[in-house]
Amino acid sequence: MSHTVLVLNGPNLNLLGLREPDVYGTGTLADVEAICRAAAADRGLRVDFRQSNHEGVLIDAVHEARAAHRGIVVNPAGLTHTSVALRDALAAAERPIVEVHLSNIHRREPFRHHSYVSAVADAVICGAGPHGYALALAHLAQLIPQDR
Ligand code: DQA
Numbered sequence: 001m002s003h004t005v006l007v008l009n010g011p012n013l014n015l016l017g018l019r020e021p022d023v024y025g026t027g028t029l030a031d032v033e034a035i036c037r038a039a040a041a042d043r044g045l046r047v048d049f050r051q052s053n054h055e056g057v058l059i060d061a062v063h064e065a066r067a068a069h070r071g072i073v074v075n076p077a078g079l080t081h082t083s084v085a086l087r088d089a090l091a092a093a094e095r096p097i098v099e100v101h102l103s104n105i106h107r108r109e110p111f112r113h114h115s116y117v118s119a120v121a122d123a124v125i126c127g128a129g130p131h132g133y134a135l136a137l138a139h140l141a142q143l144i145p146q147d148r
Helices: 029-042 055-068 077-081 084-091 131-143
Strands: 003-009 045-051 072-075 097-101 123-126
Touching (some): 029 045, 097 131
16 A cells, blocks of 8 residues: 655745746646656655645645655644744654745745754755755655565
């Protein structure tokens, strides 16, 4: 049986391709989803791909992952820098977590340099654009315990 992982995207990522293309590129969220599905399939994983502009919806998705998913790739977007509540949900997930950002948040404004999520993530990938999601899934696959 193949395992399912959650790929969770935060606020404004639905606008990828239209939003600040000089920062985030011209690829859409559908392109990111295709990259994720391919990277996951290569490793025998299925993807539950979600995006929400609402903090509580994202937190509910993380709670669901406790029962439904073997690991989490999360781009918390702007909530990276503000949300203790999302961080607390991820800390309680008891699942491997890889945080991903399209842009290199450390080369941007100072308020983006701190992530509430990084301390509860197993790995952080930023600045690799949409390919960062493929890297995140490759690493997540290594962290998921194999069934015997
Ligand atoms: C982002 C970086 C965040 O600082 C920003 O608020 C986003 C996207 C990224 O993928 O580079 O919305 O998470």
